[in-house]
Amino acid sequence: MSTIPSISRRNFLKVSAIAGGGMLVGFSMIDKADPALTADEFTPNAYIKITPNGTITLMAPNPEIGQGVKTSLPMIIAEELCVDWQKINVEIAALDAKYGNQVAGGSGSVRGRFEPLRKVGATAKTMLVTAAAQTLNVPAEECHAENGSVIHKASGRKLSYGSLASKAATLPVPSDVKLKDPKDFKIIGTRVKDIDVKKIITGKPLFGIDTRREGMLFAVVARSPAYGKKLKSFDDTETRKLTGIKQVLQIKNSVAVLATSTWAAKKGRDALSLEWEDAGKLESTADHDAAFLKMLSKKAPDTSRNDGDVEAAMTASHQVLDVTYTTPVVSHAQMEPLNFFADVRNGKAELFGPTQVPGSLRSQVAKELNIAPENISIGLPRQGGGFGRKLMPDNGVEAALISAAAKCPVQVQWTREDDMQNDFYRPSAAFRYRASFENGNLLAWHQSSVWLNRGNNSDTYPAGALQNFRAESQGLTTNIPMGYWRAPGHNVLGFAAESFMDEVCHELKKDPVAFRLELMEKAKQQPVGKISYDPDKFKSVIELVAAMSNWGKKQAPGTFLGFSTWFSFNTYIAEVVELKIISGKPRVHKVYCAVNCGKVVNLSGAENQIQGAIIDGIGHAMLTKITFDKGAVVETNFGNYRFLRMKETPLDVVVKFVPSEAPPTGLGEPALPPVAAALANALFAATGKRFRKMPFDEA
Amino acid sequence: MTTFKLSVNNKEMSAEADADTPLLWILRDHLNLVGTKYGCGVAQCGACTVHINGKAIRSCLYPVSAVGNNKIVTIEGLSVNGDHPVQQAWEEFDVAQCGYCQSGQIMAAAALLKRNPKPTDTDIDAAMTNICRCGTHVRMRKAIHAAAGKGGTAK
Ligand code: FES
Numbered sequence: 090m091s092t093i094p095s096i097s098r099r100n101f102l103k104v105s106a107i108a109g110g111g112m113l114v115g116f117s118m119i120d121k122a123d124p125a126l127t128a129d130e131f132t133p134n135a136y137i138k139i140t141p142n143g144t145i146t147l148m149a150p151n152p153e154i155g156q157g158v159k160t161s162l163p164m165i166i167a168e169e170l171c172v173d174w175q176k177i178n179v180e181i182a183a184l185d186a187k188y189g190n191q192v193a194g195g196s197g198s199v200r201g202r203f204e205p206l207r208k209v210g211a212t213a214k215t216m217l218v219t220a221a222a223q224t225l226n227v228p229a230e231e232c233h234a235e236n237g238s239v240i241h242k243a244s245g246r247k248l249s250y251g252s253l254a255s256k257a258a259t260l261p262v263p264s265d266v267k268l269k270d271p272k273d274f275k276i277i278g279t280r281v282k283d284i285d286v287k288k289i290i291t292g293k294p295l296f297g298i299d300t301r302r303e304g305m306l307f308a309v310v311a312r313s314p315a316y317g318k319k320l321k322s323f324d325d326t327e328t329r330k331l332t333g334i335k336q337v338l339q340i341k342n343s344v345a346v347l348a349t350s351t352w353a354a355k356k357g358r359d360a361l362s363l364e365w366e367d368a369g370k371l372e373s374t375a376d377h378d379a380a381f382l383k384m385l386s387k388k389a390p391d392t393s394r395n396d397g398d399v400e401a402a403m404t405a406s407h408q409v410l411d412v413t414y415t416t417p418v419v420s421h422a423q424m425e426p427l428n429f430f431a432d433v434r435n436g437k438a439e440l441f442g443p444t445q446v447p448g449s450l451r452s453q454v455a456k457e458l459n460i461a462p463e464n465i466s467i468g469l470p471r472q473g474g475g476f477g478r479k480l481m482p483d484n485g486v487e488a489a490l491i492s493a494a495a496k497c498p499v500q501v502q503w504t505r506e507d508d509m510q511n512d513f514y515r516p517s518a519a520f521r522y523r524a525s526f527e528n529g530n531l532l533a534w535h536q537s538s539v540w541l542n543r544g545n546n547s548d549t550y551p552a553g554a555l556q557n558f559r560a561e562s563q564g565l566t567t568n569i570p571m572g573y574w575r576a577p578g579h580n581v582l583g584f585a586a587e588s589f590m591d592e593v594c595h596e597l598k599k600d601p602v603a604f605r606l607e608l609m610e611k612a613k614q615q616p617v618g619k620i621s622y623d624p625d626k627f628k629s630v631i632e633l634v635a636a637m638s639n640w641g642k643k644q645a646p647g648t649f650l651g652f653s654t655w656f657s658f659n660t661y662i663a664e665v666v667e668l669k670i671i672s673g674k675p676r677v678h679k680v681y682c683a684v685n686c687g688k689v690v691n692l693s694g695a696e697n698q699i700q701g702a703i704i705d706g707i708g709h710a711m712l713t714k715i716t717f718d719k720g721a722v723v724e725t726n727f728g729n730y731r732f733l734r735m736k737e738t739p740l741d742v743v744v745k746f747v748p749s750e751a752p753p754t755g756l757g758e759p760a761l762p763p764v765a766a767a768l769a770n771a772l773f774a775a776t777g778k779r780f781r782k783m784p785f786d787e788a
Numbered sequence: 789m790t791t792f793k794l795s796v797n798n799k800e801m802s803a804e805a806d807a808d809t810p811l812l813w814i815l816r817d818h819l820n821l822v823g824t825k826y827g828c829g830v831a832q833c834g835a836c837t838v839h840i841n842g843k844a845i846r847s848c849l850y851p852v853s854a855v856g857n858n859k860i861v862t863i864e865g866l867s868v869n870g871d872h873p874v875q876q877a878w879e880e881f882d883v884a885q886c887g888y889c890q891s892g893q894i895m896a897a898a899a900l901l902k903r904n905p906k907p908t909d910t911d912i913d914a915a916m917t918n919i920c921r922c923g924t925h926v927r928m929r930k931a932i933h934a935a936a937g938k939g940g941t942a943k
Pocket residue numbers: 825826827828829830831832833834835836837846847848849
């Protein structure tokens with residue numbers, strides 16, 4: 090606006106990652122002689138921009154995949170910066186070394202950035218306070234920041250951040266700043282709505298699929314119809330007869346059809362005549378499952394933990410429980426089918442689209458196309474779900490290759506079927522659990538698992554609470570790509586372990602909640618070997634959820650409860666599933682969940698994540714599986730790849746957080762692993778039948 | 789290729805396309821109304837839900853040639869200022885996670901309230917058949933009840 094002062098000078102913060110995920114802060118000055126810099130923006134670091142007209146923009150450094158970090162990360166900055174949340178703008182940062190590790194995965198965005206982002210905000214605030222003190226000619230100690238202004242209480246004078254921006258920009262960056270006492274938090278720990286809520290409810294372009302650029306073509310790609318097959322030849326005569334077709338290109342093992350609209354490109358792709366030939370084994374699920382059972386009957390070569398002597402405790406003189414659980418392959422099926430925009434021309438690449446790993450996308454594109462990384466820009470839209478699928482950057486790499494070959498900007502759109510057939514799946518697994526008992530006590534616990542691709546073990550509870558405990562795991566080699574799916578490993582391990590624990594309680598005739606508490610007490614008083622969890626934190630959630638759900642009290646007729654608890658991503662969860670039998674059929678009526686995840690940043694977002702993970706976990710336990718038939722996926726779309734609909738979801742999911750001032754731990758994933766067991770245990774309570782094979786709906 | 793004249797969000801629009809082109813892609817690629825989403829293309833997920841003469845339909849299997857003089861309303865046209873009671877309730881309850889399914893959900897909920905201003909949980913179960921992969925169902929249900937309380941059909 091008209092009040093912009095004439096001196097022009099900008100500061101840039103140099104940020105580089107240091108061990109432990111912190112930031113190193115340093116400045117380089119661009120002198121006022123630079124004619125390109127006309128406004129006196131205050132950009133104390135890469136995350137904050139304050140213009141003289143008072144516009145405050147905060148950057149969200151990690152990809153937003155529906156886990157809420159476009160809201161929660163800027164909340165952390167805003168807290169220490171002391172600004173009014175209603176008056177700030179938020180942008181998702183493009184890929185840039187300034188922002189450190191820009192990954193969405195491992196429930197790590199808030200965990201890793203909590204302290205560093207607080208410092209980012211506090212540094213800028215301190216500089217603004219100094220600028221105000223100098224302007225007013227008073228000691229800085231007499232000034233404080235509040236709602237985007239600095240106030241000098243004694244004189245009642247108040248200067249807005251905007252009016253201080255150009256002065257603050259000339260100040261040195263303090264190396265040591267004071268952080269707020271958490272007791273004084275005004276934003277962190279409150280309920281804040283998703284930053285994009287207005288855009289979402291009005292259908293504004295937000296997602297990768299909404300990208301539209303001058304001269305852009307739409308591409309749909311024919312990829313191999315089965316794992317183990319490769320392209321032999323193709324004929325595009327019929328395709329070229331259709332309207333809107335611009336180019337047909339072979340890219341490695343695929344054929345891309347470029348057209349003036351998505352529909353034209355899809356019709357063109359479907360009209361291709363393609364010949365595929367065998368290039369490897371054509372694997373089927375039935376073969377995997379048979380191999381699993383064979384492997385489980387033998388001792389696994391890899392033992393991750395072996396306390397006491399399990400075999401001695403499993404001899405004929407003891408009562409032994411020996412059961413097997415199985416979980417299928419599943420697909421990520423994030424709601425927004427994969428897509429990516431790429432414009433690769435003249436040795437430069439501009440990429441924009443959904444990915445959880447922009448950094449590795451850039452290095453792969455650099456390698457494939459021999460373009461210097463600094464000539465590759467990657468922008469990030471809001472993303473229609475992730476669940477781990479986009480930890481693989483194949484969609485972005487493919488788009489870059491197609492644009493480079495086509496020499497024009499391209500939006501590559503995957504159909505749902507393409508997405509289902511070309512995934513990095515959650516591996517299927519089978520688990521054998523054994524326990525032995527003596528005089529009403531649990532004597533030994535043995536868990537053995539086999540997974541597609543590679544073994545996966547967990548050292549968590551009940552290890553540490555039992556004299557005799559052994560865990561072992563092995564992998565079955567496959568040519569079908571396996572990857573990371575929400576709470577990798579834990580997602581099915583939690584089901585098997587906590588279902589078995591319920592069976593153990595049943596054998597012992599002990600209350601499932603009381604018995605877990607007993608185990609925690611043992612792990613605390615006389616731990617066996619190393620323990621990887623905090624028994625007190627476990628107890629905090631177990632006791633809380635028991636109270637929330639009226640556990641152990643008389644339930645209304647036709648109401649049945651199931652309990653489960655799990656620890657992952659440093660977060661403790663306990664859940665109770667409440668079933669009602671309605672006209673002879675069980676319906677999940679309510680779920681109660683207690684969470685100990687340290688400090689909660691955004692109560693609304695956190696609760697939404699927990700509720701979502703629980704519904705996700707119930708749906709995948711009940712309905713969902715991928716079957717391979719000679720390398721081809723059988724469940725190619727939502728007709729037979731099933732998700733919960735409203736009529737199958739709980740009427741309420743009640744979430745409570747254990748109050749904590751500890752640094753935040755994981756949130757997007759940990760509520761999923763326990764829920765399938767809580768459901769199976771509730772179904773047992775209701776029906777007397779054990780559900781040991783997912784999806785339960787087929788049992 | 790044929791030129792189709794369409795009434796979308798109370799405006800006359802036209803698109804030149806093959807007759808079999810689903811309305812979804814006409815909206816997204818020809819008319820640049822990208823709020824309506826693609827999720828499955830087989831009428832299973834409801835991400836593509838729009839209103840035709842006030843009724844919710846899945847536009848991914850609805851050929852443009854079938855539209856005729858019927859009036860189409862998309863998420864962009866549900867209200868002028870984004871303040872349809874369903875939109876307001878969706879904001880109030882902070883329903884969205886990734887947000888991708890939500891324009892379809894909002895259109896489905898708005899159509900439900902139009903024909904049933906005070907739906908019970910059972911009515912909601914029956915009418916809300918769209919997929920939400922993120923699992924926002926609990927909040928959607930609460931938002932629908934809240935919108936109904938405020939007269940969810942008003943415009
Ligand atoms: S895209 Fe139309 S129902 Fe899924």
